[in-house]
Amino acid sequence: EYDIYGFKTVPEEEDDEEKLEAKKRALDLKSLSLTDQETSVRVKWDNYLAITMNREMVRSPELKALMRSGVPHNHRSKVWSWCVNFHVKKMRDDLPKDYYQNLLSTANEKPNPACKQIELDLLRTLPNNKHYASPDSDGIQKLRNVLLAFSWRNPDIGYCQGLN
Numbered sequence: 578e579y580d581i582y583g584f585k586t587v588p589e590e591e592d593d594e595e596k597l598e599a600k601k602r603a604l605d606l607k608s609l610s611l612t613d614q615e616t617s618v619r620v621k622w623d624n625y626l627a628i629t630m631n632r633e634m635v636r637s638p639e640l641k642a643l644m645r646s647g648v649p650h651n652h653r654s655k656v657w658s659w660c661v662n663f664h665v666k667k668m669r670d671d672l673p674k675d676y677y678q679n680l681l682s683t684a685n686e687k688p689n690p691a692c693k694q695i696e697l698d699l700l701r702t703l704p705n706n707k708h709y710a711s712p713d714s715d716g717i718q719k720l721r722n723v724l725l726a727f728s729w730r731n732p733d734i735g736y737c738q739g740l741n
Contacts, residue, residue, distance in 0.1 A: 581650055583706045583716075619649045626652060634659050677726055684725035691728035691736035695721060698738055 580586050586603035625643055634640060634656075648656045662669075673679070684692075699717055703709040708716035728736040 579707050583708045584703075585705045585707075615649075618643075618646045621646070622649050622652050626655070636663075680726040680729045681722055684729050689725065689728060692725065694738075695724045695728070695736055 578585060580603075586599065622643060625639065644656075699721060700709070700712065702720065703716075706716070708714055709720065711717075724736060724740060727740065728734075
């Protein structure tokens, strides 16, 4: 019923025949073998990450070419983490280590005009994703924390619906 990212592959509101057709399409997509190009990209990433396993990735033409060819799902968390850390390193070095936690503490202790709107929008953000579909879904609290911290970090912007 869900893809690897947590999105529903079969909509609830369709009739039985449409649901069966949607399930068939989802199964067909899962059963397709990787194309030669996708396999090649995956192997290139596997090799690159094996070479850089015990050291930090660095900007290079090779990494740029790999990024442009797409990042396989199983490597996305590592690559995304590296990209974010690379871009915020200078700012992070100038801030205390518990900066994010301090922002969250401030957000929880003091009323913020953004809180009410954030709460209204949380369940509207990704309603077809199992990680954000209900108030007790694992992604909701994480998204709430990021949006609250952002609104305190950037008071001129605060919060608006497009942020999430």
